[in-house]
Amino acid sequence: MTYKLPHTITNCLGERLIFKELIPEPDGDRLLVENFVSPKCGPPMHTHFLQEEALTVVAGRIGYQVLGEEPQFAGPGESVIFKPGVAHRFWNDGDDILHCTGYVKPANTIVFYLSSIFAAQNKTGTERPDAFDGAYLLTRYASEYEMVGLPPFVKKVVIPATYQVGRLLGKYKHFKDAPAPVTAG
Numbered sequence: 001m002t003y004k005l006p007h008t009i010t011n012c013l014g015e016r017l018i019f020k021e022l023i024p025e026p027d028g029d030r031l032l033v034e035n036f037v038s039p040k041c042g043p044p045m046h047t048h049f050l051q052e053e054a055l056t057v058v059a060g061r062i063g064y065q066v067l068g069e070e071p072q073f074a075g076p077g078e079s080v081i082f083k084p085g086v087a088h089r090f091w092n093d094g095d096d097i098l099h100c101t102g103y104v105k106p107a108n109t110i111v112f113y114l115s116s117i118f119a120a121q122n123k124t125g126t127e128r129p130d131a132f133d134g135a136y137l138l139t140r141y142a143s144e145y146e147m148v149g150l151p152p153f154v155k156k157v158v159i160p161a162t163y164q165v166g167r168l169l170g171k172y173k174h175f176k177d178a179p180a181p182v183t184a185g
Contacts, residue, residue: 003111011118012125014038019111028106037098042091044127045148050182051110053082055090055102062100063093067148087148108182113141116175132171135162140175143183 067087092098120129
């Protein structure tokens with residue numbers, strides 16, 4: 001599945017993400033992004049196993065945290081970089097919209113993955129994505145992304161079982177053009 005850039009996604013939590021431009025580079029395509037995040041919102045603790053993510057604050061105050069470390073904060077003109085394989089989260093730590101620019105490198109499946117996560121959140125109207133869609137995405141793209149805060153029982157039993165039930169019930173037809181996951185190596 002390919003998306004024409006720029007491509008904008010929004011979720012029910014007040015997050016808007018614009019995938020702006022794909023810049024080919026010898027060591028992997030760099031995807032330029034821009035985001036707008038409502039106060040106290042932002043993605044939960046997660047890992048991109050194969051990608052670097054960078055954000056530069058244009059307006060507002062970003063809170064961010066690497067797993068096991070204390071929260072940190074940045075303001076306009078300051079940048080945050082999350083290396084591949086480092087569990088992290090960020091949020092709007094101010095009272096106004098947080099506006100950032102940045103990139104993800106290499107782009108891999110990030111446009112499809114985040115577009116699908118936002119759509120699954122919009123189905124439920126909450127931060128938790130639709131259970132079947134979430135199970136599909138976390139199972140299919142386990143080599144690329146992980147939701148760190150999920151309990152081990154949920155990761156090892158609930159998600160695989162939900163995925164299998166969804167497969168048996170035909171819940172994944174809307175994912176028929178999903179890109180193949182990327183693996184390290």
